[in-house]
Amino acid sequence: MPPNPSTSTRYAMLPTTDLQHAVDSIDSSDANAEKGAVDEETQSFWHRQMYRIVTAFSLLVVFAIALGMGVGLRGSSADATTTTTTTASSTATATAATATATETLVATSLESWRLDTASEYSIDMNWDSAAAPQTRYYNLTVSELEGAPDGFLRNMTVINGKFPGPLIEANEGDTLVITVINNGSTPTTMHWHGLFQNGTNYMDGVSYITQCVIPVGESFVYNFTLNDQYGTYWYHSHYKTQYSDGVVGPLIIHSSEEDDLVKDMYDYDQIVLIGDWYHAVAETYMADYLASGNENVEPVPDNGLINGASRFLCDKTPDDTCYDDEARNAVFHVEVDKTYRFRVINVGSFAEIDWSIDGHNLTLIEGDGTITVPYDYHKVRVGVAQRYSMLVHTNVSTDDGLFWMRAELNQYCFATTNSVLNSSVRGVVVYSTSLYAYTVGTLSKDLAPVTEAWDDVAANVLCLGLNDTIIEPMVVQAAPAASKFYRLDSSFQIKDYAIDLGYINNTNYKPLSSATLYEAYNMLSPDAYANVTDSNSSTLLSTSGVLPTGTFGGNKYQYVVNIPDYAVVDVLINNLDDGAHPFHLHGYKFWVMGWGSGNFKYDTYSDLNATNPMRRDTVVVRAYGWTIIRFIADNPGIWPFHCHITWHLEAGLLMQFEILPSAIAEFDPPEAWAQLCAASSS
Template sequence: MKKHLSRVLPLYVLLLLFTIFATSDATVRRRDYTIPTTNLELLKPLTPITRKEPQDVYLNLELSYTDLAPDGYTRKVWTANGQYPGPLIHCNRGDRLIINVTNNLKDPATIHWHGIFQLGSTWYDGVGGQTQCPIPAGVSFIYNYTVGEQVGTYWWHSHYLAQYVDGIRGPLIINNPDDPYLGQYDYEYVLTLEDWYHVESHNLVAMRLAQGYEAFNPIPDAGLISGRGQYNCSKAQSGAKCDSNNMPAIYTVTKGKKYRFRIINMSAEAFFFFSIDQHKLKVIEVDGVDIKEIELSVLPIHIGQRFSVIVEASQDSGSYWIRADIPKQCILNRNGTINNNSDIIHNSNITGILRYDDASNDTLPQSNKFNDDWYKKLSPCHDLDINLIKPYEAVAPPQKVTDQFNISIMIYGDSKHTTKAYINGQSWVPDLKNPSIMKIMDQNISATEFPINANAYMYDTEGGAVEIVIYNQNGGDHPFHLHGHNFFIIGMGSSGSPDASQYNLVDPPLRDTVTLPGDGWAVIRYLINNPGVWAFHCHIEWHVELGMVFQLIEMQSKLQQLKMPPSVEALCQPGYQHTKRLAIPFPDDEGTTITPGGYVIPNSKGSTKRLAIPSPDDDNGTTITPGGYVIPNSKEGSTKVKRTTERNIKYTTKRNAWKW
């Protein structure tokens, strides 16, 4: 009998495994037309966080290449944990995030936490050339910071070259246990808006920066709602794998219930008009700040901006289009523009579906888009009227300014016929091997001694206030995002010059991303209370690559008194490009164990030891010193980093009009 069982048991096991995998595959095929699927997490309601006490949250983001088809067109996608969009990070006010990023790409990478102030941790802001050296290929690095008192809707993305355009981006939600609107909605959803390209970003950047190229930014191939879109496969290249019937993002609601939608524009180029047919939107949050509610039908949202809206499922049961329209005025195009035959020029209405749970799954919505007076008054590419946005709790901006800067932005061709963006006449160039934070904290170099192309502006008045007047000398709109702070928008205009007598010094909006109108201006103020190196840049990613970036060095004297973690310093050590391991220091000792696979397991007491995270092909390529530094060994086979940007492409076509 035992002999019989020993022969038969393996057959039963094989049969069981076959059944499991066959069932799993069938399930996937039923729920989505495209294999492999994109991240389904965003199509489910957020799991409520019921606790109020802060805690440590341990996460792993493994960067790698994965073939996916977000819009039905299969391409190599830069992913975190094999997903697109990347994993949703959901935490509570006051939590500490300990995020292990393993870079399995062929290029270096960084991760920026968009909208997070990084109080006392500027070195974890994730900007290559400013707050850190990039994480080399084959290396792991831990970002370890607290979200403090911040709450609301944020996101994370690569801040190295244009990597986030290829997929390294995802939502970050901070729960507010004392949300003033908590009783006014039943469930929460996260919804992301993205433009999408089929050509890898490093090639697009190379074409945009090519000598002789005088047209506009690359035009997207498609738009996505929560990582899903529908590409017209008749436009696909011969031999490409493409499915025109790609499933859209479908959000399910129950009649009579109310839903908070957290909306994030994670694009590289696209401005959207967002709406849900026959359902008004009650806006309650802007860029992480609770506001007094605004009811509207269509919501303008530019790159980097976030809104929370409450939607009541009060219509007849059925399906309704969720719309993310890209106004044609916001897609600059002319003969010679990269991808100027994109289908999105003719079909810029990106759609998802709001479906009542008792409605049929077999029919598409027959609903019509809003065309009311509110929609007719909206200006394409422009922000929601700043006079409508009022903080939920009244907060007055600083009345007295101690440090004031005038910033002028332009785009034009240099002497070599390469288009560049300029801040006060200077195009930003990152120092990826010796970033600003290292110069200031490790080498005691003042920001006043930085090279002119660092675009560094310094203020050191603790307890003072900054005012920045930004003049747009360019006809296009530019969504400018500030790291390390949010700010009061005390004035804005589409023409002329600021008039201080007209500034709103009582109840202006508080945001971290403001869209400069074409040929217009904006005036912002904020308190000086966060020592660090803070980027301020246009969030149109192609303009970042053209150099439309400057950095604000805040309280340099205080910053030099802080202690930078050894792991951050190690990224910039000579020979770091040959590293196979990187030491991960934690604040305290003996609190976690890091497994050979790189997972972080909290121990029952204390905190952690400094441990190395092995890369998948670890072959003892480095030695870790007791101080947490990485010393490359001499053995062959060490990982080398090669930048893939192809900057030697030249355009021979001659055109006019450099300035636009």
């Protein structure tokens, strides 16, 4: 049996010199084949021959070791990145299983800035989801460093000195206390994507909306309880384009209810972060993107990553600093004839991604924290910020036990091309029966499976998300009849200085100098802070619908819909743009009532499916199309609704819902929250 993926340090067998030469010979042949230097038939032949030679030789080595040459098992624990009050580990128990008890193993080396996702993102199957609610503490330090996730060296912003960020793990009902320390060179905030934050809207982490920024050299403590939800989520910076530079990580909420629904379906549980990747700091693209005359031509990625790694061919940019030795694919070690739950999260900035494993069927069981009736795919298209859990049964055979895991960027969503782009990003799935199970660890630059991609397409060549109408939640919830209806026209418009900006109902969003919630709270609770001067709350308490321009700090670039009382709200998103938009609603999980191309036909409104539509927090609205979502306005706060493409959000494609302002007046935010805004205005 190969080393278990749940170990805190990956291990690889220490072969003899001759065995290493044999393995290097295979790896070199495979690398050339990947570049097209050897045709597939010839490569496959020699691959099989060398595999047999090395297998025979390795058996002799193991036999010799069994006669007394073995020296035991060595390893070191991974650096701790979080602190919790519980004895439940945030990673699985280290077990480092081996083929024989006497094999000699050495720890696989990783760069100091690279997180060992093979262990850190492997979820402990013995996690106690039925434990009594408790408080779990995490520390997240934001800083900057140079790294080369795909071999190309660039400046990055990371968490706890690692990329990607650490796993945050808790139970439904637990309280998270997360201290974010800003050791970077720019302000920051942290958003907990998909979490309801019911009663703690001020902990949602959206810069200039639910909080003021955390200044350089300062910290802020996020404190919130995880009520009424479970599943796969993630966290990321919500300050300008910062998350695109590496400030991302997974967040998993366990529950006994989820275990009862699906846990007996799988044997292992693994997180897979996928996303596009750029070779420059994201903010540096903004000047060209928002330049006069540029008609919403977004920056095209240079590559993509799987769990923070992939291969970039350095000879494409010979004048740049690129390290071929650090250009390595993520490796996923699997046992034979087991079922794996892969929690796939698109943490990218722009691209839709088709995720698949060659030769393996995918069974979808979760989307955005909603457990679904199992549905089979070959490829699953994941929009930016969306999450899907797929079950994969490891019962497919090849000569070498290797398979490509693919994350294919949908180039049809791009308005232009990038000559260096690697759109077919890959990882390697290594079966426990493969010799390579003992010779590779977390990453590999030379393994080249000979498997072929599925020849079907997740949706089609258009920019489309997964079809929500065929995804059925396992826990049935009928959507109640709507009592309010709002239409939001999403568009890009060229106005002053020939600059193309994002608009919702003809309003381009620009942030306040403080935060929308801070201003609203001051108006509604005038005695909360001594520096409050505006105590006029009548507008917020009485207006139903769009608030007057300039309600918050006189800023005319805020489109805010006020819902003062409990309501069931339908929102028609009408996309007037030639590109698709993954729209995310903070604080809520909504029903996807329907979608289509062209204009919505109002005479079909009564035909929308309300029986048990898909519930999620991020939905892809197709180009020149529409989507209707429905949510129950019962979670008080200021909640952004925006496109999650980094460039579109920075271009102003955002509006806000103010829900139950009378309840906002009863909020009790910590004084440190208000002090952030005081610091911003000083």
